Amino acid sequence: MSPIRSLSPARLALAAAAIALVAGAAGYGLGHLGKSPAPAPSTSAAGRKVLYWYDPMVPAQHFDKPGKSPFMDMQLVPRYADEGPSAASGVQIDPARLQSLGVRYATVERTDFADELTAPGVLEFNQRDVAIVQARANGFVQRVYGRAPGDVVRAGAPIADLLVPSWGGAQAEFLAVRRTGDPALEAAARLRLRLLGMPEGLIEAVARRGQAQTVITFTSPIGGAIQTLDVRQGMAVNMGQTLAQVSGLGTVWLTAAVPEAQSGQVRIGAPARIDLAAFPGEAFTGRIAAVLPAAQAESRTLQVRVELSNRGGRLRPGMYGTAHLGGTAHPALSVPSEAVIRTGKRAIVMVAGPGGRFQPVEVQLGREDGARTEILAGLSEGQKVVASGQFLIDSEASLAGLQAQAVGTAPATPPPQPRAALYETRGRIESLTADSITLSHEPVPAIGWPAMTMTFKLGSPALAKGAKVGDRVAFGFEQKPDGPVVQRLAPTGAQ
CATH class of the missing domain: 2.40.30.170 (Efflux pump adaptor protein, beta barrel domain)
Known part of the structure; x- marks a missing residue:
């Protein structure tokens, strides 16, 4: 008899159940063989959700994991989910990155702007002081006085002597009428000479001498520079021909x-x-x-x-x-000219807010005076703006889809900012000044900092009282827009 036939019905049922249980477990394992678990959202050391990594110099390119940038010799930077922009808060940038970018700030001030x-x-x-010397009758040039264009002459300086035959007969008639002693006839004869173009000075000279004068000296009526000179000795001239032009x-x-x-x-x-x-x-x-x-x-x-x-x-x-x-000079609201981003269609200024947040604001520009530019609309006195590094911050805002606040739009009231976190670590004092301290510190996991040597600002000079180079200390610092600031400092072991 075979071994199977020797089993009782109860034992056969128990064996069948065991085989079914093993088969079910094997099937579940095979069904999940080769499947990787669903990836959990990426988080930083501080527990913040990371959306992607990117190179600040090429912000449009996104990467799904940290590492070295393929474009620049630098590490990729994380974009956190809680860094999304809003109309009230703007775009937020890590203070450590701001320090590495060399961001400088300036204040919107009211300064004197000259209307000059x-x-x-x-x-x-x-051109209102110009004289033209013209021939008043047909004649011939008897003499020129060695003038040339560009010469400076005084008023009354001779230009040329002209022989005017037609004036000889008229002058002889005038003298004959004058000898009659009739005032009316003499006045009529004088008028005829004037109508022929004779200057008053020439008529008086003929009357005084009692003889006709047919060679006339033409002079410059004003002092100045000869601009044109169109007369040469021996040439014939016509009535109205320009002999010279003189500018005062x-x-x-x-x-x-x-x-x-x-x-x-x-x-x-x-x-x-x-x-x-x-x-x-x-x-x-x-x-x-x-x-x-x-x-x-x-x-x-x-x-x-x-x-x-x-x-x-x-x-x-x-x-x-x-x-x-x-x-x-009149007072006007102004910012450093380097703080203004001119796009061709509009002008934008990056306004710095608390907590490393920045808001692009459209402004209306006025005059420029030296290194400052007048702001007609868009900013208020006392606001802090970015004077250096604003182009990289603007690219961050554009990448995040943040639109510039239009001119004349009242800024939204920002939500209350939480108290800045105090990050704790230990280190050794490398150098010390009245308002700063350089520390070789241990890693700061809360913000992903490795061990390094860097300079911190002191929240108060009293913090470093009694400290000296070489001391090992425990310290706490805050991250502010203009860099980390030490708020607590104590020798190692002190509470």
Whole structure:
């Protein structure tokens, strides 16, 4: 008889149940063979959930685990779930990263802004002080006086002698009428000479001498520089022909190119101070005589004329100068110019808040005075803004989808900030100053810091009283936007 047949029915039932139990367990194990457990959310040492890792220099590229950046020689940085931006709080950045980026801050201040604007310019002749010497009758050039364009002449200086035949007969008739002693006839004869173009001085000279004068000396009516000279000895001239053009030098113009955006500050009659490259250290004063009505299309500037007195003829047309227009100072809200991010469509400033949070704010810009820029709208006095490193912070805000606060929008009231955490560790004092301490400290697991040597600010100078280089201490510090600050310091073993 076989062994199976020798078993009782009860034992057969028990064996079948055991076989079924083993088979069920084997089936469960085989069903889960090769399956890895579901990954738990990544967390930092402090228990904060990590969304992804990224390189601050290439923030758009995300990585699912920590390590070294493939783009730069640096470690990837975690993006935590609790760092998401909001309209009230902005984007939050780890203070240790801010310190490594060399972020600097500035305060929105009310400073004196001068209405003065500076514009380059060139000296020119005063085009309102020009004289034209013309032939008043047909004639011939008998003599020239050695003049040339560019010569400076006084008023009354001779230009050329002209023989005018047609004036000889008229002068003879005038003298004959004058000898009659009839005042009415003499007045009529004088009027005829004037209508022929004779100057009053020539008529008086003919009457005084009692003889006709057909060779006439044409002179410059004003003193100045000869611009054109179109007369040569022996040539024939016609009535109305220009012999010379003379520009006066008593006053000159400086034509300054004022940017279109600043032209609203220019007022006719306002004072102006001129610096000339030819006379360093010497200032010339004048007044704005005119603002030309048309802007220069190529440079988008308006031409402003400043009239200057030219005593002694020192100011020569063609000289280069700088015009300082206006000059009254008025208080205005301003920030360092380097704090402004200009995108082409708008201007943005990164406003620093508590807890390492930053909010991009759109601002309306005004004038520039040296290294500061006027803020017309968007900021309030006393706010802290980022003056260096704001481009990286702006990229963080853009990466997080945070929109800049528009001009004229009241900022949302931020939620109350919790008291800053105090991180505890131990270390050795390497150096000590009145307001800072350098420590070689042990790791700080709460924020993922390895052991390193770094400088901390002291919350109070009294904390370091009695401490010296080489002491081993236990200390606690807070993370603030401008770097870690030691708030507790005690020798090792002290409570």
